[in-house]
Amino acid sequence: MKNKLLFGLLFLLQLSLFAQEQKLTSAEINEFKSSVEKETKNIKSLKTDFVQYKHMDFLSKDIETSGKMAFKAPNLLNWQYTKPYQYSIVFKNNKIYINDQGNKSTVDAKSKMFEKINKLIVGSVSGNMFDDNEFAITYFKTKDVYIAKLAPKTATVKKYIKQVDLYFPMNDPTVSQVKLIEPSGDYTRIVFKNKQINAKVDDSVFNN
Numbered sequence: 270m271k272n273k274l275l276f277g278l279l280f281l282l283q284l285s286l287f288a289q290e291q292k293l294t295s296a297e298i299n300e301f302k303s304s305v306e307k308e309t310k311n312i313k314s315l316k317t318d319f320v321q322y323k324h325m326d327f328l329s330k331d332i333e334t335s336g337k338m339a340f341k342a343p344n345l346l347n348w349q350y351t352k353p354y355q356y357s358i359v360f361k362n363n364k365i366y367i368n369d370q371g372n373k374s375t376v377d378a379k380s381k382m383f384e385k386i387n388k389l390i391v392g393s394v395s396g397n398m399f400d401d402n403e404f405a406i407t408y409f410k411t412k413d414v415y416i417a418k419l420a421p422k423t424a425t426v427k428k429y430i431k432q433v434d435l436y437f438p439m440n441d442p443t444v445s446q447v448k449l450i451e452p453s454g455d456y457t458r459i460v461f462k463n464k465q466i467n468a469k470v471d472d473s474v475f476n477n
Contacts, residue, residue, distance in 0.1 A: 291409060291410055293410055319336060319337070325455045336350040354370060356368070364376065403421065403422060418434050420432050430449055
C-alpha cells in the first residue's frame, strides 16, 4: 500500500513538473528570438561568476566547482575555475590555452570539432545560439524562464553532446543557466551569477 501511495505521489509530482513547461507558439518563438538577438548583438564583453554542477548517475552527490568567466567580442573567452582547484581554459586565435595549476599546454582549435565547441560555448554565453542549421531547437517557458533546447544535428557533436538547454529569465535576455546533457544522460549544469555586461575587460585577461 505504501509503495502504491509513493508511486502515485511521484507520478503526480512528475505531471506537475511537466505542466510547468509549456511549448511556445510560433508567434511567441519569433518574439522571444527577436528580443534576445536584439539585446545580445550589443554585447561587446561580459564578466560573470559561475557555479558548475557535474551530475553523474553513479554518484550520490553532484560535483560542484566554481570560478569566473570573461568574454570579449568576437570570440575571446576565458573559463577560470578557482574552487576547489585552479584551472583555466582560454579560447584565442584558433587555439585553446590550458593552465592546469601552473602546467600549461596549447591545443590547435582549427579542427571542426573544436570550432563547433568554441562556437557552442561563445553562443551559450552571448545567447546567440539560434542556428537552425546546427541544431534542432525547441522552445519552452515556465512562469520564470524561457528555455531553448538545442539538439545537435551533426554526428561529430552528437558524440559528446545530446542536448544543450539554455535558460533565459523573463526579465533578462541573456543566459542565466546552461545545461549540457551527454549521450549517457549525465549532464553539466552551469549557473551564472553577478553578470556584468559591457564592463571593461582587458586583453591581458586572455593571456594564459
